[in-house]
Amino acid sequence: MKSATTRKRDEVDPEKLHEDLRLAVALGSSRAVLRIVETYQPAGGAGSKVFPPTYPKPERQRNSQSSPADPWGDAPYVTEPRIVDRQKRWSVQLDSTPSQANRAEEALLRAHRAGRVRLPLLQIEHLGAAPVVLTSLEFPHRYADAYLRDSLLDGTKFDQSELGKALLASTNADASALYAQDPGSLVYGAWNSHRKGRQQKFPRVYSSEVVGWDPQLGARNAGRMDPLNLTGARKGDGDSWEFATVAKKAKDERLSEIGHGNIAPNASDNGGVTITSAQRFATLSLAGLDRIGFGSVPFDAAVAARTVLAAYALLADRLAFGGPALLLRSGCELVVESERLEWVHRGGRTEEFDLMTSEAIELFELAAANADKQGLALSTQPVLLTPSKALADAIDYTLTKAAPGEGG
Numbered sequence: 385m386k387s388a389t390t391r392k393r394d395e396v397d398p399e400k401l402h403e404d405l406r407l408a409v410a411l412g413s414s415r416a417v418l419r420i421v422e423t424y425q426p427a428g429g430a431g432s433k434v435f436p437p438t439y440p441k442p443e444r445q446r447n448s449q450s451s452p453a454d455p456w457g458d459a460p461y462v463t464e465p466r467i468v469d470r471q472k473r474w475s476v477q478l479d480s481t482p483s484q485a486n487r488a489e490e491a492l493l494r495a496h497r498a499g500r501v502r503l504p505l506l507q508i509e510h511l512g513a514a515p516v517v518l519t520s521l522e523f524p525h526r527y528a529d530a531y532l533r534d535s536l537l538d539g540t541k542f543d544q545s546e547l548g549k550a551l552l553a554s555t556n557a558d559a560s561a562l563y564a565q566d567p568g569s570l571v572y573g574a575w576n577s578h579r580k581g582r583q584q585k586f587p588r589v590y591s592s593e594v595v596g597w598d599p600q601l602g603a604r605n606a607g608r609m610d611p612l613n614l615t616g617a618r619k620g621d622g623d624s625w626e627f628a629t630v631a632k633k634a635k636d637e638r639l640s641e642i643g644h645g646n647i648a649p650n651a652s653d654n655g656g657v658t659i660t661s662a663q664r665f666a667t668l669s670l671a672g673l674d675r676i677g678f679g680s681v682p683f684d685a686a687v688a689a690r691t692v693l694a695a696y697a698l699l700a701d702r703l704a705f706g707g708p709a710l711l712l713r714s715g716c717e718l719v720v721e722s723e724r725l726e727w728v729h730r731g732g733r734t735e736e737f738d739l740m741t742s743e744a745i746e747l748f749e750l751a752a753a754n755a756d757k758q759g760l761a762l763s764t765q766p767v768l769l770t771p772s773k774a775l776a777d778a779i780d781y782t783l784t785k786a787a788p789g790e791g792g
Contacts, residue, residue, distance in 0.1 A: 396738050398746040404737075405694050405751070408727065409673055410687045415735075417728040418668040418694070420592075420701060423661055424710065424718035433602050433656035435715035436461045436476050437483070459601055460653050466595075476599040476657055479712050484592035484666075484704075485572040489521040491703035492568070496521075501699065501745055502764040504565050508535050510771050514783040526569040527551050527562055528576035528583070534775040542769060543579075552576065555584050558679035562586075563689055564763045570676055571697045589673050590697040592666035592705070594712065596659035604656065607649035614644045662718050664705065668697050678760060685758035688751070692762065695744075695751040702744040 408415040426432045438460040462477035479487075496503045506520035508531060523529035535542050542548040550561035562569050573588030617628040617637040625642060639645040673690045681689075710718045727735040739747070752762050771779060 396740070396743045398743055398750055401737065401739070401743075401747055402691070402695070402750045402754070404727075405698075405747070406687060406691045406754075408670055409690045409694055411670065411674055414729045414731070414733075415670065415727045416730050417670060418698075419724075419726050419728050419734075420664070420666040420705075421724045421726075422664040422705065422710075423721045423723075424594075424663070425661060425721055426659070427709065427717035427719050431658055433658055433715065434478065434596060434662070434718070435654065435656045435713065436478050436596070437480070437713070438654050458653060459655075461599075461657070463599065473597060474599060475595040475597055476659070477593070478596050478662055478716060478718075479594040479664075481588075481591050481593050484594070484664075485588070485590070488590075488592070488697075488700035488704045489568055489572070492700045493519060493521040495703050495745075501748065504567060504763045505766045506532065506566060506769065507766050508532075508769045508771060510776055510779055512776055513780040516779055516783070520566050521568060525576075525578065526572070526574040527554075527566045528569075528574055528578060530578050531771075531775070532769070533578060534772045535769040536772060537767070537769050541772070547767065552579070554586075555677075556586070556675055557677045559586070559676050560678045560681075560689075560760070563676075563678065563693070563760065565767065567693055567696050567762070571693055571700075586676075587672060589669045589676075589693065590666070590701070591669075592664060592701070594662060594664045594710075594718075596657060596662045598660040599657040600659075602655040602657055604654060608640075608647040610644060610646050613646050614639055618642060656715060661721070664710075666701060666705075668694060670694075681760065682758075685755070685760055688755040688758045689760040692748070692751045692755045692760075695748040698739065699744045699748045702739060702741040706739075706741045706744075 404415075407413045408418070426434050439462060441458060441460060462480075464475060464477075465472045466475050467473075492501070492503060495501045496505065504520075506523075506527075508516075508518045510516040518531055520526060520532075523531050532542050532548070537545040537547060543552060547561075547565065551565060554560075554562040559570055570586055571588070571590050573586055575585045576583035616639060617630045618625045618639055618641075619628050619637070620626055621642065628637070630637070640647050673693060676690060676693070678686045678689055708720050710720070712718070725737055725739055727737070729735065755761065770776075
Protein backbone atom coordinates (compact mmCIF):
# COMPACT_ATOMS: atom_id res chain seq x y z
CA MET A 385 0.00 0.00 0.00
CA LYS A 386 1.35 3.43 -0.92
CA SER A 387 1.60 6.05 1.80
CA ALA A 388 -0.75 8.99 1.36
CA THR A 389 1.99 11.29 2.63
CA THR A 390 4.86 10.16 0.38
CA ARG A 391 3.66 8.84 -2.97
CA LYS A 392 3.55 11.12 -5.96
CA ARG A 393 0.00 11.88 -6.93
CA ASP A 394 -1.05 11.04 -10.47
CA GLU A 395 -2.69 13.72 -12.56
CA VAL A 396 -6.41 13.13 -12.93
CA ASP A 397 -8.25 13.88 -16.16
CA PRO A 398 -11.95 13.94 -15.16
CA GLU A 399 -13.02 13.36 -18.77
CA LYS A 400 -10.86 10.23 -19.01
CA LEU A 401 -12.10 9.05 -15.61
CA HIS A 402 -15.66 9.66 -16.75
CA GLU A 403 -15.06 7.49 -19.81
CA ASP A 404 -13.43 4.80 -17.64
CA LEU A 405 -16.41 4.91 -15.31
CA ARG A 406 -18.88 4.77 -18.19
CA LEU A 407 -17.16 1.73 -19.73
CA ALA A 408 -17.00 0.00 -16.35
CA VAL A 409 -20.69 0.67 -15.65
CA ALA A 410 -21.55 -0.67 -19.12
CA LEU A 411 -19.62 -3.84 -18.17
CA GLY A 412 -17.56 -3.16 -21.28
CA SER A 413 -14.18 -3.89 -19.69
CA SER A 414 -12.59 -6.33 -17.25
CA ARG A 415 -13.26 -3.97 -14.32
CA ALA A 416 -15.48 -5.75 -11.81
CA VAL A 417 -15.65 -3.51 -8.71
CA LEU A 418 -14.49 -0.08 -7.59
CA ARG A 419 -12.86 -0.34 -4.17
CA ILE A 420 -11.53 2.17 -1.64
CA VAL A 421 -9.32 1.17 1.31
CA GLU A 422 -8.12 3.66 3.90
CA THR A 423 -5.85 2.91 6.87
CA TYR A 424 -5.96 5.09 9.97
CA GLN A 425 -4.24 5.57 13.30
CA PRO A 426 -5.99 7.01 16.37
CA ALA A 427 -5.61 10.79 16.59
CA GLY A 428 -3.95 10.37 19.99
CA GLY A 429 -1.32 8.00 18.59
CA ALA A 430 -0.37 4.44 19.48
CA GLY A 431 -1.91 3.27 22.74
CA SER A 432 -4.59 5.97 22.84
CA LYS A 433 -8.21 4.89 23.15
CA VAL A 434 -10.99 5.09 20.64
CA PHE A 435 -14.64 4.70 21.54
CA PRO A 436 -16.74 2.47 19.25
CA PRO A 437 -20.53 2.86 18.99
CA THR A 438 -22.37 1.03 21.77
CA TYR A 439 -25.24 -1.42 21.39
CA PRO A 440 -27.30 -3.48 23.85
CA LYS A 441 -25.90 -6.99 24.12
CA PRO A 442 -28.22 -9.88 23.22
CA GLU A 443 -29.43 -11.84 26.26
CA ARG A 444 -27.31 -14.88 25.46
CA GLN A 445 -24.18 -12.73 25.31
CA ARG A 446 -24.98 -10.83 28.51
CA ASN A 447 -25.29 -14.12 30.35
CA SER A 448 -22.19 -15.75 28.85
CA GLN A 449 -18.79 -15.91 30.50
CA SER A 450 -15.70 -14.43 28.84
CA SER A 451 -13.41 -16.99 27.27
CA PRO A 452 -10.39 -16.99 24.96
CA ALA A 453 -12.75 -17.78 22.11
CA ASP A 454 -14.96 -14.78 22.95
CA PRO A 455 -12.97 -12.37 25.13
CA TRP A 456 -15.50 -9.58 25.12
CA GLY A 457 -18.02 -10.61 27.78
CA ASP A 458 -20.45 -7.77 28.45
CA ALA A 459 -18.67 -5.09 26.41
CA PRO A 460 -21.34 -3.14 24.48
CA TYR A 461 -19.45 -3.21 21.17
CA VAL A 462 -19.82 -5.17 17.94
CA THR A 463 -16.79 -7.46 17.80
CA GLU A 464 -16.00 -10.37 15.55
CA PRO A 465 -13.09 -12.36 14.17
CA ARG A 466 -12.24 -11.81 10.51
CA ILE A 467 -9.95 -13.71 8.17
CA VAL A 468 -7.01 -11.57 6.99
CA ASP A 469 -4.20 -13.19 4.99
CA ARG A 470 -5.76 -16.55 5.93
CA GLN A 471 -5.35 -15.80 9.63
CA LYS A 472 -8.09 -15.07 12.16
CA ARG A 473 -7.90 -11.53 13.52
CA TRP A 474 -10.24 -9.80 15.98
CA SER A 475 -11.97 -6.61 14.92
CA VAL A 476 -14.31 -4.06 16.51
CA GLN A 477 -16.84 -2.08 14.52
CA LEU A 478 -16.04 1.64 14.59
CA ASP A 479 -18.71 2.67 12.07
CA SER A 480 -21.40 0.54 10.45
CA THR A 481 -22.52 0.52 6.82
CA PRO A 482 -25.79 2.43 7.52
CA SER A 483 -23.88 5.01 9.58
CA GLN A 484 -21.31 5.49 6.81
CA ALA A 485 -24.14 6.04 4.31
CA ASN A 486 -25.66 8.68 6.60
CA ARG A 487 -22.29 10.46 6.84
CA ALA A 488 -22.01 10.45 3.05
CA GLU A 489 -25.51 11.92 2.75
CA GLU A 490 -24.73 14.59 5.36
CA ALA A 491 -21.63 15.56 3.38
CA LEU A 492 -23.68 15.83 0.18
CA LEU A 493 -26.21 18.05 1.94
CA ARG A 494 -23.49 20.35 3.30
CA ALA A 495 -21.96 20.66 -0.17
CA HIS A 496 -25.37 21.37 -1.71
CA ARG A 497 -26.16 24.07 0.85
CA ALA A 498 -22.71 25.60 0.36
CA GLY A 499 -23.34 25.85 -3.39
CA ARG A 500 -20.56 23.44 -4.31
CA VAL A 501 -22.90 21.03 -6.12
CA ARG A 502 -26.51 21.03 -7.29
CA LEU A 503 -28.43 17.93 -6.28
CA PRO A 504 -32.02 16.65 -6.41
CA LEU A 505 -33.69 17.34 -3.08
CA LEU A 506 -37.09 16.75 -1.50
CA GLN A 507 -37.48 19.21 1.38
CA ILE A 508 -40.06 19.47 4.16
CA GLU A 509 -40.35 22.90 5.75
CA HIS A 510 -42.24 23.54 8.99
CA LEU A 511 -42.58 27.01 10.50
CA GLY A 512 -44.16 26.07 13.79
CA ALA A 513 -43.21 26.49 17.44
CA ALA A 514 -39.69 25.52 16.37
CA PRO A 515 -38.79 25.91 12.65
CA VAL A 516 -37.67 22.65 11.05
CA VAL A 517 -36.23 21.75 7.64
CA LEU A 518 -35.79 18.09 6.70
CA THR A 519 -34.52 16.79 3.37
CA SER A 520 -34.41 13.53 1.46
CA LEU A 521 -30.71 13.30 2.40
CA GLU A 522 -31.83 13.01 6.03
CA PHE A 523 -34.96 10.82 5.92
CA PRO A 524 -34.23 7.42 7.55
CA HIS A 525 -36.07 5.49 4.80
CA ARG A 526 -35.19 7.89 1.98
CA TYR A 527 -37.91 8.09 -0.74
CA ALA A 528 -40.22 5.75 1.19
CA ASP A 529 -39.99 7.56 4.53
CA ALA A 530 -42.96 8.24 6.81
CA TYR A 531 -42.04 11.95 6.86
CA LEU A 532 -42.87 12.09 3.15
CA ARG A 533 -45.99 9.96 3.54
CA ASP A 534 -47.25 12.40 6.19
CA SER A 535 -46.49 15.57 4.23
CA LEU A 536 -48.32 17.63 1.63
CA LEU A 537 -47.19 18.72 -1.82
CA ASP A 538 -49.19 21.77 -2.97
CA GLY A 539 -51.94 20.81 -0.51
CA THR A 540 -52.14 17.17 -1.67
CA LYS A 541 -50.97 14.21 0.37
CA PHE A 542 -47.57 13.30 -0.99
CA ASP A 543 -48.51 9.68 -1.76
CA GLN A 544 -51.46 10.93 -3.83
CA SER A 545 -49.50 13.58 -5.74
CA GLU A 546 -48.16 12.89 -9.22
CA LEU A 547 -44.58 12.91 -7.94
CA GLY A 548 -45.40 10.69 -4.97
CA LYS A 549 -47.15 8.16 -7.20
CA ALA A 550 -44.21 8.12 -9.60
CA LEU A 551 -41.64 7.54 -6.84
CA LEU A 552 -43.71 4.82 -5.18
CA ALA A 553 -44.22 3.10 -8.54
CA SER A 554 -40.45 2.88 -9.13
CA THR A 555 -39.02 -0.59 -9.75
CA ASN A 556 -35.67 -2.04 -10.66
CA ALA A 557 -36.96 -2.23 -14.23
CA ASP A 558 -37.80 1.49 -14.30
CA ALA A 559 -36.26 3.66 -11.60
CA SER A 560 -36.38 6.82 -13.72
CA ALA A 561 -38.41 8.86 -11.21
CA LEU A 562 -36.13 7.93 -8.32
CA TYR A 563 -33.04 8.65 -10.39
CA ALA A 564 -34.29 12.14 -11.20
CA GLN A 565 -35.61 13.11 -7.76
CA ASP A 566 -33.76 11.00 -5.17
CA PRO A 567 -30.70 9.15 -6.52
CA GLY A 568 -29.54 8.45 -2.97
CA SER A 569 -32.30 5.85 -2.64
CA LEU A 570 -30.69 3.90 -5.49
CA VAL A 571 -27.10 4.39 -4.30
CA TYR A 572 -27.60 3.69 -0.57
CA GLY A 573 -30.62 1.43 -0.82
CA ALA A 574 -34.22 1.86 0.24
CA TRP A 575 -37.23 -0.26 1.13
CA ASN A 576 -40.80 0.94 1.29
CA SER A 577 -41.65 -0.79 4.57
CA HIS A 578 -44.23 1.72 5.88
CA ARG A 579 -46.96 1.02 3.34
CA LYS A 580 -49.19 -1.99 2.82
CA GLY A 581 -48.60 -4.63 0.19
CA ARG A 582 -45.47 -6.09 -1.32
CA GLN A 583 -43.22 -3.10 -1.80
CA GLN A 584 -40.09 -2.65 -3.90
CA LYS A 585 -36.64 -3.04 -2.34
CA PHE A 586 -33.63 -1.28 -3.80
CA PRO A 587 -30.37 -2.84 -2.56
CA ARG A 588 -27.44 -0.50 -1.93
CA VAL A 589 -24.77 -0.32 -4.64
CA TYR A 590 -22.29 1.60 -2.47
CA SER A 591 -21.15 0.20 0.86
CA SER A 592 -18.58 1.37 3.42
CA GLU A 593 -17.55 0.38 6.95
CA VAL A 594 -14.78 1.19 9.44
CA VAL A 595 -13.23 -1.43 11.71
CA GLY A 596 -10.50 -1.37 14.34
CA TRP A 597 -7.97 -4.20 14.42
CA ASP A 598 -6.76 -6.25 17.42
CA PRO A 599 -8.91 -4.37 19.97
CA GLN A 600 -8.08 -4.48 23.66
CA LEU A 601 -10.91 -3.61 26.02
CA GLY A 602 -10.37 -0.52 28.20
CA ALA A 603 -11.73 0.46 31.59
CA ARG A 604 -13.53 3.61 32.59
CA ASN A 605 -15.04 5.12 35.74
CA ALA A 606 -17.68 7.78 35.23
CA GLY A 607 -18.85 10.35 37.76
CA ARG A 608 -19.56 14.04 38.25
CA MET A 609 -18.24 16.64 40.67
CA ASP A 610 -20.48 19.53 41.76
CA PRO A 611 -18.35 22.61 42.67
CA LEU A 612 -20.59 23.22 45.72
CA ASN A 613 -21.55 19.57 46.32
CA LEU A 614 -25.18 20.53 46.86
CA THR A 615 -27.00 18.23 49.26
CA GLY A 616 -30.62 17.77 50.20
CA ALA A 617 -33.66 16.73 48.22
CA ARG A 618 -36.17 18.17 45.79
CA LYS A 619 -39.83 18.21 45.04
CA GLY A 620 -40.86 18.56 41.40
CA ASP A 621 -38.88 18.58 38.19
CA GLY A 622 -37.28 20.93 35.71
CA ASP A 623 -37.71 24.68 36.33
CA SER A 624 -40.39 24.23 39.00
CA TRP A 625 -38.65 22.11 41.63
CA GLU A 626 -38.49 23.08 45.28
CA PHE A 627 -35.68 22.35 47.74
CA ALA A 628 -36.31 20.06 50.68
CA THR A 629 -34.15 18.98 53.61
CA VAL A 630 -34.61 15.29 54.34
CA ALA A 631 -32.34 12.70 55.85
CA LYS A 632 -33.45 9.99 53.48
CA LYS A 633 -34.79 10.47 50.00
CA ALA A 634 -36.20 8.37 47.20
CA LYS A 635 -34.43 8.18 43.86
CA ASP A 636 -36.90 10.53 42.19
CA GLU A 637 -36.17 13.15 44.89
CA ARG A 638 -32.38 13.28 44.47
CA LEU A 639 -30.77 16.51 43.35
CA SER A 640 -28.49 14.48 41.09
CA GLU A 641 -31.49 13.58 38.95
CA ILE A 642 -31.80 17.22 37.84
CA GLY A 643 -28.07 17.92 37.48
CA HIS A 644 -26.97 19.03 40.97
CA GLY A 645 -24.78 17.34 43.59
CA ASN A 646 -21.91 14.89 43.26
CA ILE A 647 -22.20 11.53 41.57
CA ALA A 648 -19.65 9.06 42.87
CA PRO A 649 -17.41 7.45 40.22
CA ASN A 650 -18.76 4.11 39.05
CA ALA A 651 -17.58 1.55 36.55
CA SER A 652 -18.83 1.96 32.97
CA ASP A 653 -19.22 -0.76 30.34
CA ASN A 654 -18.13 1.79 27.73
CA GLY A 655 -14.43 1.86 28.53
CA GLY A 656 -13.27 2.23 24.93
CA VAL A 657 -10.60 0.14 23.21
CA THR A 658 -7.04 0.39 22.02
CA ILE A 659 -6.31 -0.89 18.51
CA THR A 660 -3.28 -1.52 16.35
CA SER A 661 -4.90 0.34 13.43
CA ALA A 662 -8.25 1.04 11.79
CA GLN A 663 -9.39 0.55 8.21
CA ARG A 664 -12.25 1.68 6.04
CA PHE A 665 -13.45 -0.63 3.28
CA ALA A 666 -15.77 0.83 0.62
CA THR A 667 -17.06 -0.72 -2.59
CA LEU A 668 -19.14 0.44 -5.52
CA SER A 669 -20.89 -2.49 -7.18
CA LEU A 670 -20.91 -2.41 -10.97
CA ALA A 671 -23.08 -5.53 -11.05
CA GLY A 672 -25.55 -3.78 -8.72
CA LEU A 673 -25.69 -0.71 -10.94
CA ASP A 674 -26.33 -2.92 -13.97
CA ARG A 675 -29.57 -4.13 -12.34
CA ILE A 676 -31.06 -0.63 -12.23
CA GLY A 677 -33.25 -0.02 -15.28
CA PHE A 678 -34.84 3.09 -16.78
CA GLY A 679 -37.78 1.76 -18.73
CA SER A 680 -37.54 1.71 -22.51
CA VAL A 681 -34.69 4.19 -22.94
CA PRO A 682 -31.81 3.20 -25.27
CA PHE A 683 -28.87 1.27 -23.81
CA ASP A 684 -26.48 4.24 -23.99
CA ALA A 685 -28.93 6.44 -22.09
CA ALA A 686 -29.33 3.83 -19.35
CA VAL A 687 -25.55 3.53 -19.07
CA ALA A 688 -25.28 7.32 -18.83
CA ALA A 689 -27.75 7.37 -15.93
CA ARG A 690 -25.94 4.53 -14.14
CA THR A 691 -22.69 6.46 -14.60
CA VAL A 692 -24.32 9.42 -12.82
CA LEU A 693 -25.22 7.15 -9.90
CA ALA A 694 -21.63 5.89 -9.76
CA ALA A 695 -20.28 9.46 -9.86
CA TYR A 696 -22.80 10.44 -7.15
CA ALA A 697 -21.46 7.68 -4.90
CA LEU A 698 -17.85 8.71 -5.52
CA LEU A 699 -18.67 12.36 -4.92
CA ALA A 700 -20.27 11.59 -1.56
CA ASP A 701 -17.37 9.35 -0.57
CA ARG A 702 -14.79 12.04 -1.33
CA LEU A 703 -16.83 14.74 0.42
CA ALA A 704 -17.28 12.62 3.55
CA PHE A 705 -14.05 10.63 3.73
CA GLY A 706 -11.52 12.31 1.42
CA GLY A 707 -9.95 14.53 4.09
CA PRO A 708 -6.82 13.95 6.22
CA ALA A 709 -8.82 12.88 9.29
CA LEU A 710 -12.13 11.25 10.15
CA LEU A 711 -14.16 12.20 13.23
CA LEU A 712 -16.69 9.46 13.93
CA ARG A 713 -17.84 10.61 17.37
CA SER A 714 -16.50 12.09 20.59
CA GLY A 715 -13.45 10.03 21.52
CA CYS A 716 -13.09 8.44 18.09
CA GLU A 717 -11.04 10.57 15.70
CA LEU A 718 -8.79 8.86 13.17
CA VAL A 719 -5.90 10.20 11.08
CA VAL A 720 -5.37 8.88 7.55
CA GLU A 721 -2.11 6.95 7.13
CA SER A 722 -2.75 5.70 3.61
CA GLU A 723 -5.48 5.57 1.02
CA ARG A 724 -6.03 3.41 -2.04
CA LEU A 725 -8.69 3.89 -4.71
CA GLU A 726 -8.63 1.05 -7.18
CA TRP A 727 -10.42 -0.82 -9.90
CA VAL A 728 -10.58 -4.52 -9.17
CA HIS A 729 -10.43 -6.45 -12.42
CA ARG A 730 -11.71 -9.89 -13.22
CA GLY A 731 -9.06 -12.27 -11.93
CA GLY A 732 -8.21 -10.03 -8.95
CA ARG A 733 -5.75 -7.65 -10.62
CA THR A 734 -6.01 -4.10 -9.27
CA GLU A 735 -5.46 -0.73 -10.92
CA GLU A 736 -5.05 2.34 -8.71
CA PHE A 737 -6.29 5.84 -9.46
CA ASP A 738 -6.56 9.16 -7.65
CA LEU A 739 -9.59 11.35 -7.05
CA MET A 740 -9.71 14.55 -5.01
CA THR A 741 -12.98 16.14 -3.91
CA SER A 742 -12.76 18.92 -6.51
CA GLU A 743 -12.21 16.29 -9.24
CA ALA A 744 -15.14 14.23 -7.95
CA ILE A 745 -17.36 17.31 -8.27
CA GLU A 746 -16.21 17.80 -11.88
CA LEU A 747 -16.70 14.10 -12.61
CA PHE A 748 -20.27 14.24 -11.29
CA GLU A 749 -21.05 17.33 -13.34
CA LEU A 750 -19.68 15.69 -16.51
CA ALA A 751 -21.75 12.56 -15.91
CA ALA A 752 -24.92 14.54 -15.18
CA ALA A 753 -24.48 16.70 -18.30
CA ASN A 754 -23.96 13.62 -20.49
CA ALA A 755 -27.08 11.91 -19.12
CA ASP A 756 -29.06 15.12 -19.58
CA LYS A 757 -28.14 15.12 -23.29
CA GLN A 758 -29.51 11.57 -23.51
CA GLY A 759 -32.86 12.51 -21.98
CA LEU A 760 -32.24 11.47 -18.36
CA ALA A 761 -31.76 14.72 -16.46
CA LEU A 762 -31.47 15.11 -12.70
CA SER A 763 -33.99 17.47 -11.15
CA THR A 764 -31.99 20.24 -9.47
CA GLN A 765 -35.02 22.33 -8.41
CA PRO A 766 -35.87 21.46 -4.76
CA VAL A 767 -39.35 20.03 -4.20
CA LEU A 768 -40.88 21.86 -1.21
CA LEU A 769 -43.40 20.12 1.05
CA THR A 770 -45.21 20.92 4.29
CA PRO A 771 -46.08 18.51 7.12
CA SER A 772 -49.67 17.36 7.64
CA LYS A 773 -51.39 18.73 10.75
CA ALA A 774 -50.75 15.52 12.69
CA LEU A 775 -47.05 15.53 11.78
CA ALA A 776 -46.76 19.26 12.53
CA ASP A 777 -48.33 18.73 15.96
CA ALA A 778 -45.94 15.85 16.66
CA ILE A 779 -42.95 17.99 15.65
CA ASP A 780 -44.03 20.92 17.83
CA TYR A 781 -44.67 18.73 20.85
CA THR A 782 -41.39 16.87 20.49
CA LEU A 783 -39.29 20.00 20.16
CA THR A 784 -40.98 22.13 22.83
CA LYS A 785 -42.83 19.98 25.36
CA ALA A 786 -41.55 16.39 25.40
CA ALA A 787 -39.76 15.29 28.56
CA PRO A 788 -36.06 14.27 28.29
CA GLY A 789 -35.82 10.66 27.18
CA GLU A 790 -39.43 10.55 25.98
CA GLY A 791 -39.63 9.14 22.50
CA GLY A 792 -41.04 6.50 20.19
